[in-house]
Amino acid sequence: MMSFSRPPWSPRRVAPALALLVAAPLALTGCASEAAGADASLVGVAMPTTTSLRWIEDGDNLQAQLEALGYQVDLRYAENDVATQVDQLDSMIDAGADLLVVGSIDGTALKAQLARAADAGIPVIAYDRLIRESPDVDYYATFDNFRVGTQQATSLLQGLGVLDDAGEPTGAAGPFAIEVFAGSSDDNNATVFYEGAFSVLQPYLDSGVLEVPSGETDFASIAIEAWDAKVGGERMTRLLDSVYAGTDLQIDGVLSPYDGISIAIIDVLKGAGYGTPARPLPVVVGQDAEAPSIKSVIAGEQFSSIYKDTRQLAEVTVAMGDALLKGESPEVNDVTSYDNGVTVVPTYLLAPVVVTATNYESLLVGGGYYTEEELR
DSSP states (O other), X not given: OOOOOSOOOOXXXXXXXXXXXXXXXXXXXXXHHHHHHTTTOEEEEEEOOXXXXXXXXXXXXXXXXXXXXXXXXXXXXXXXXXXXXXXXHHHHXXXXXXXXXXXXXXXXSOHHHHHHHHHTTOOEXXXXXXXXXXXXXXXXXXXXXXXXXXXXXXXXXXXXTSBOTTSOBOOOOOOEEEEEOBOOTTOHHHHHHHHHHHHHHHHHHHHTSEEOTTOOOSHHHHBOGGGOHHHHHHHHHHHIIIIITTSSOOOOEEEOXXXXXXXXXXXXXXXXXXXXXXXXXXXXXXXXXXXXXXXXXHTTSSOBEEEOOHHHHHHHHHHHHHHHHTTOOOOOSBSSSOBOSSOXXXXXXXXXXXXXXXXXXXXXXXXXXXXXXXXX
């Protein structure tokens, strides 16, 4: 448990908790509501964009849970514009925020605002994306991002038949042609996803079971700025035109970092003639279990996604904030892994889960994340 050195300061349906990385999950209590409501502290919540369904749900979950505890909430979205997020944080600080929860756009662009917050005694919780190169990030709440990458790559290999359902090698020799995509270069998580995925893929690339016909595997070449689905689709189009057109090559699999990009890639592939018995769609993986992608999984197009229950992430973050606003030390379960370049940020990690056509119903519908109607 890490202590905090500064002076004290302050829908989707709530689901049954998935297994976390510690034995006892965090819980929000009724008595906390009374304590928080007494001074109605102001919490500034800065989210990156409304262009992704998951960030809308993150903001809604945080606001609902904070308000349930009696806090005032200033929730803002910056629409992936760094200057806007800078202005929003400055405005929150000027308005007397007692706590900041920040889902950053650019993990290195907020140093001045965080320094202002520190000078004013306002604690900062980095939400899902690590804020880098600042000593003024107090806590971090996220999922195990390296594990997300390993799960994506493992699922890709299972879809290709290189690994069985238990994750054991099948002896399939390939070669299987894959293309790989990564998230935005200004998001620290994207690099961690990439590193996790390649820790699994690289041995199969080295052995020749997998090949990348484009030759584009380094992070800088495959990063999709701002996680923009349109940009991801444009890159897929370029690859088809420059590498595959006029050849007998077919893409067998695609590592995609995010569901919105996965859907865009699938649309491009279908437009190029994939998705027929003679030319089936490649195995395409994703992340965030967004409804359009789960519908695609059900339809047999996208192979899998990574489910990160944002309700739980909000619970953990709100519990952290509630503790800080009461002058207490938040619960964390990792105090070594997340070095932001200046300091190691105490962190609470949650476990991601692979969702496929075989488990989406029990996991997502049974867990209350979606209704059956939402996935029709």
